[in-house]
Amino acid sequence: MYLPKPLEDSITVTHLKKLKQQGEKFACLTAYDYSFAKLIEECGVEVVLVGDSLGMVIQGHNTTIPVTLDNIKYHGTTVRAGLDKSMLMLDMPFGSLNSPQQALDNASELLKATQAQVVKLEGGSTQIKTVEMLSAFGIATCAHLGLQPQLVNKLGGYRVQGKAKSAAEEMIATAKELEAAGADILLLECVPASLAAEITNSLEIPVIGIGAGAEVDGQILVLHDILNVTAGKKPKFSKNFMQGQSSIQAAITRYVTEVKRGQFPDKTHSFL
Ligand code: KIV
Numbered sequence: 001m002y003l004p005k006p007l008e009d010s011i012t013v014t015h016l017k018k019l020k021q022q023g024e025k026f027a028c029l030t031a032y033d034y035s036f037a038k039l040i041e042e043c044g045v046e047v048v049l050v051g052d053s054l055g056m057v058i059q060g061h062n063t064t065i066p067v068t069l070d071n072i073k074y075h076g077t078t079v080r081a082g083l084d085k086s087m088l089m090l091d092m093p094f095g096s097l098n099s100p101q102q103a104l105d106n107a108s109e110l111l112k113a114t115q116a117q118v119v120k121l122e123g124g125s126t127q128i129k130t131v132e133m134l135s136a137f138g139i140a141t142c143a144h145l146g147l148q149p150q151l152v153n154k155l156g157g158y159r160v161q162g163k164a165k166s167a168a169e170e171m172i173a174t175a176k177e178l179e180a181a182g183a184d185i186l187l188l189e190c191v192p193a194s195l196a197a198e199i200t201n202s203l204e205i206p207v208i209g210i211g212a213g214a215e216v217d218g219q220i221l222v223l224h225d226i227l228n229v230t231a232g233k234k235p236k237f238s239k240n241f242m243q244g245q246s247s248i249q250a251a252i253t254r255y256v257t258e259v260k261r262g263q264f265p266d267k268t269h270s271f272l
Pocket of ligand 1: 221
């Protein structure tokens with residue numbers, strides 16, 4: 001007989017908010033298939049993201065722009081099959097959120113196919129109305145500020161964001177607006193550690209960082225980066241967790257332990 005998995009056993013946005021209130025750090029990681037999702041969950045990762053980074057580490061493109069909704073749906077269903085407890089978060093790919101209505105339709109399709117708990121949206125202030133609409137229709141969102149790889153053609157490269165005083169002030173204001181619009185989580189990518197700390201302290205929702213220093217609530221990295229299988233130049237904020245470990249499981253467990261103890265990221269993996 002098919003017995004549905006009890007919802008109360010899964011990690012939810014409420015659970016992450018509680019961790020933030022208790023000052024406990026949590027670990028997040030990308031995954032793109034069943035086997036890695038299962039292993040990652042067993043190692044104690046709270047949030048598993050099917051990121052559009054799959055365009056680069058799985059498909060071999062040099063940006064995330066070619067990733068389609070069907071790609072996220074496919075990888076999302078394979079990752080879902082490996083998870084019992086960890087929260088499943090999916091990226092909304094480039095071109096899937098050009099209006100609040102389009103985003104609502106696409107997010108609904110993704111959630112029905114994968115039973116993900118959260119969708120992540122790049123776009124910052126342009127997505128405030130979308131966050132509001134998704135929230136009104138019961139869809140939990142993770143807003144994404146700082147470096148947004150889907151905007152690479154406008155940014156002209158992958159660079160640290162929010163270094164100038166005016167850019168930092170704008171990011172703080174946008175973060176507050178996204179929270180007020182109903183965002184459940186905020187992700188900060190490649191921002192100075194002091195700015196990320198200020199944003200984290202000024203919001204009630206949990207903040208996940210990647211290249212955003214140690215004072216955010218949770219950390220996320222790309223799986224292929226921490227296992228040292230990403231081709232080409234490695235991002236400064238990432239770390240080869242395979243070094244000194246004898247198995248993939250030991251490397252992921254080390255990552256989780258260092259995040260929870262506040263040991264990762266140190267200064268060498270942060271922007272100061
Ligand atoms: O697609 C991705 O992997 C991301 C990172 C921020 C983790 O969005």
